[in-house]
Amino acid sequence: MEPVLSVKGLGKSYVRNRFSGARTLGDGHANLFSRRKDGGGKETFWALRDISFDVMPGEVLGILGSNGAGKSTLLKILSRITAPTTGEAILRGRVGSLLEVGTGFHEELTGRENIYLNGTILGMTRSEITQKLDEIVDFSGVAPFLDTPVKRYSSGMVTRLAFAVAANLEPEILIVDEVLAVGDVAFQKKCLGKMKDVTSEGRTVLFVSHNIGSVRQLCTRGLYLKQGELLLDSPDIDEAVFQYMHSGATELAAQWHSEPEPVSFDCFTPRAFYLADADGNVLDRPAFADEEIQVHLEYHEQAGSNVAAGFEVSDAVGNVIFWSYNSDDYRFAQTANLEERHEYTTLPVNCLNSGEYTLTLVAGIHGQRSLLPVRESTIKLRLEVEGNKQRATHLGQRRASIIAPILYWREAN
Amino acid sequence: MSTQVISAAKQMNLFFRLQEAWRFRNVLLTLAGREIKIRYKQAFLGLLWVLLQPLTTALVYAVIFGVFARFQAGEGVPYPVFALVGTLFWQLFARSLSAGSTSLVSNAGLLGKVYFPRVYLLLAPMLVAVFDFFLAFVVLIGGSFFIFGLPVSIGLLVIPFLALWTILFAFSLSLVLAPLNGLYRDVGLTIPLLTQLYMFATPVMYPPSIVPERFAWIVDGNPAATLMALSRWAVLGTDCPPVYAIALLLGIPLFFIAVGFRVFFRIENTIVDRI
Known part of the structure; x- marks a missing residue:
């Protein structure tokens, strides 16, 4: 079987201005006019360095790493938001990506208009969207507000709608970055369930979340990034999680x-x-x-x-x-x-x-x-x-309580 | 199943870009539709604005230059219609340029979330502008033909081509200005000023005949001026601009397009990192 995604030697560097954030000519003219080879006033910063991996259809890849490890940059490159500096990635199939909150919605447009707008941008035809409309509206739960401008939506509603559009597009590759952070628990569960459906249909999911519980629950394989480098690519998600958790060790030891x-x-x-x-x-x-x-x-x-x-x-x-x-x-x-x-x-x-x-x-x-x-x-x-191996799957996330004992339940007779 | 290659090594060639543009063609229409919807969403007068803007501007020009200054637009040419034709074309150009050159920055949110050919962000507002232009043109020019009893000429058939060439000219400039505006906001701030100066340098509100002979080359070398002259020739039967002026009108935007695409394609893949 051919990998649905092949990444070879992918790297991304940013040129950082020491004059932070040149916004007007006045700030940036030193760079504009003095194109010195040593890049006076500039420094190159590698957000990603030499990343290579293959993903087979149906795999669910959890991408782990602390803030600034390059997770989002990787997903941005794979979603074609920004181009890599080195290397290449080959994607075989339609890519649906959900990068952070509110994917490309326009405030003044209604929910319905935004579904069409977003769907088209994600590569659907109008008739495909019309076919999927009920499913999308159903999933997002914004039905009563479908013809209300999105600016009147709560942030949770926007996220739900964005997720619904991206997930119902039936992409071969679904890229999800940290969206579950905003929704409430019920919605998070729904999203996880949807992502499971997506993978059971043989589609591929790339998932970034700081919610280790849902990563462990969902993913079949883990990548662990640290400072732009791929430290670990493990078919055992738990191993990747351990690596990641362990790396954050504070001064206290075991x-x-x-x-x-x-x-x-x-x-x-x-x-x-x-x-x-x-x-x-x-x-x-x-x-x-x-x-x-x-x-x-x-x-x-x-x-x-x-x-x-x-x-x-x-x-x-x-x-x-x-x-x-x-x-x-x-x-x-x-x-x-x-x-x-x-x-x-x-x-x-x-x-x-x-x-x-x-x-x-x-x-x-x-x-x-x-x-x-x-x-x-x-x-x-x-x-x-961190988590629980034997526990029922719907308990993948942290309980909102101090302790989380598993009690023994049995039939009364 | 479509295969996409994301690569640092090779620049996408023109064929591939055209293929991409075709694949994403719905996006252009959706983006343009979005612009139209947003504009009229909370505007009470809606489409009436499309007519009011050029009409009031042209009336002011007609009063100041036609009545007060007594400029002559030509034999049997009513000054209000003369000013109206110029205003309609100028506003099409100015709107396209301003929307096109700021489009990357004003859509930064969209740029950071989804992929589609970035050039559509420039084109979408221009489609809207040209849509408005035709609407206003038919109503206002049609109305003034009726009021002033002007003869309808075959030359009117050239108008759609002139309108398309007008946005092509604006588009060619936006290809360079839009990415530049992403890097330096000064560009976006300067454009309204430069556009205004350019308007005074172009016979929009005044007839080209008042320009002294020794400055005539400035008018002839200016593609916008040639567009004005051609549009008035088509509508009102005024003098046709010289051949070399028309050649420049055809050549200059094409040159800017060639340069502009090189700049734009170089920068579009990473512009999101720098906006």
């Missing part, structure tokens, strides 16, 4: 070691504090909500001091999710009078929501005093929870 300088809090001297996967290996990647995540703690305690050590789990916005002490579980019988200890526990499976968490080490002696209060503790770990 492990903490006391070396080279041991720190001591009275009779409690932590040695190591780290996250591990089910096999006990350090977890230096995002975790799934339904996988076993271990929290290991190695410390030294003065014999007989009866230290209770544990951690606080808080989320990215500072909600304290829960605390846990090694003394919580009565079944856990610590070996008495051991000085060097290595203990671990397992975080509740299917409980944490997607997101970033901070684990803060705490210690104290129950009923007496705090050794390492949470406010003073700088021993912190970062845990990234």
Whole structure:
């Protein structure tokens, strides 16, 4: 089978004016009249560099990368909005693209007029559009406002209409950039469903979104771009997601070691504090909500001091999710009078929501005093929870709640 | 299934561009239709504006130059009709030039969202202008023929060609000015001023006979002036411009088109990055 899209050595550079944004001759004349070879006052910036990949019909490509990685530039080139500086791309089939919000709508025209305008620009004939009109109107849900100028629409309505036109064009290649960010949850679901339909018909989708949940749910393959370069092209979307998530690691890590300088809090001297996967290996990647995540703690305690050590789990916005002490579980019988200890526990499976968490080490002696209060503790770990492998597909997105436990449901009789 | 090649290496050749233009032909009509709709959407007087604009302008010229200054348009030529023909053609030219040269900037939103041959953004408002022109021409010139009892001549058949050549001239200039305006907004700001100066240099409101003999070459070398002279010759039977003036009228826009397309094609693929 022939690839529906072949990209070879694609690159795009911009010439940036140091006089930022030359808008009038006065600003730009230095460049206009002094065409020096060294490009005085100019610098070349590569938004994309040597990108190559092939896409087969029916593939759903998720393009990942942080802001400025070149995702939108890539989609713009493939939509022929702007030309590449190097390389080429061969597209076999009609391309429907939805770049950001409000694809080429005109404010003064009504919804209906805009559907025709947009449809023609996307390459449909008038009769094709008329055929599809009901479907488009139905999908977008703007039927009562079809003959109202688009300037009176809410931004959500504009997006819905734009998506409806692009998706119902039946393009061989559908390019979608970050449109789901605006719609409400119901519409996002509808869009995802539509994109699934599109792919099940053997069409190809290129999808950019910062919503990792929907990327993982929809895409069969992932590209990970970083600073204009294609770092990873993986047939496993999860791998690409991991790469992407991992790259954004902050100063907090998944492990903490006391070396080279041991720190001591009275009779409690932590040695190591780290996250591990089910096999006990350090977890230096995002975790799934339904996988076993271990929290290991190695410390030294003065014999007989009866230290209770544990951690606080808080989320990215500072909600304290829960605390846990090694003394919580009565079944856990610590070996008495051991000085060097290595203990671990397992975080509740299917409980944490997607997101970033901070684990803060705490210690104290129950009923007496705090050794390492949470406010003073700088021993912190970062845990990234991303999606859920086993969860029902419609739950691909983050729940609007602090935790997202999966409860066990069964028939009543 | 159509195959498209997006490439940095090779410039699209003319054949390919024509193919593209044909494939996207609906876009031109839709864009032009859009312009017409938008213009009349919130205008109470609607189509009446198309008639009022040239009519009032021509009446002012007729009063100032025909009545006050007593310019002679020619034997048996009523000055109001003389001014009206000039005004209609000049407004067609000026509107096409102004809309064409600012079209890339004013449609920057569309440029950044969808692909189609960019040249249609220039052409669409000109189609609208020529549509308005014919409407106004038929009503106003027809009306004045009736009022002044002028003889209908076979020369009127030339008018459509002159109108098309007028927008071709405006189009040829816009091919260079539109991308330039994208890079430097000064261009867009300067065009109304230059257009006005150009109007005074062109016998629109005054007859070419008042230009002194030693400046006659300026009039003859000016394609717009030749267009004015030819249109009045066609409608009113005034003097036909010299052959070399007609040759320049045919040659200059074609030269600008050749240059303009080279500039435009070079820049159209990346203009969106710089607007």
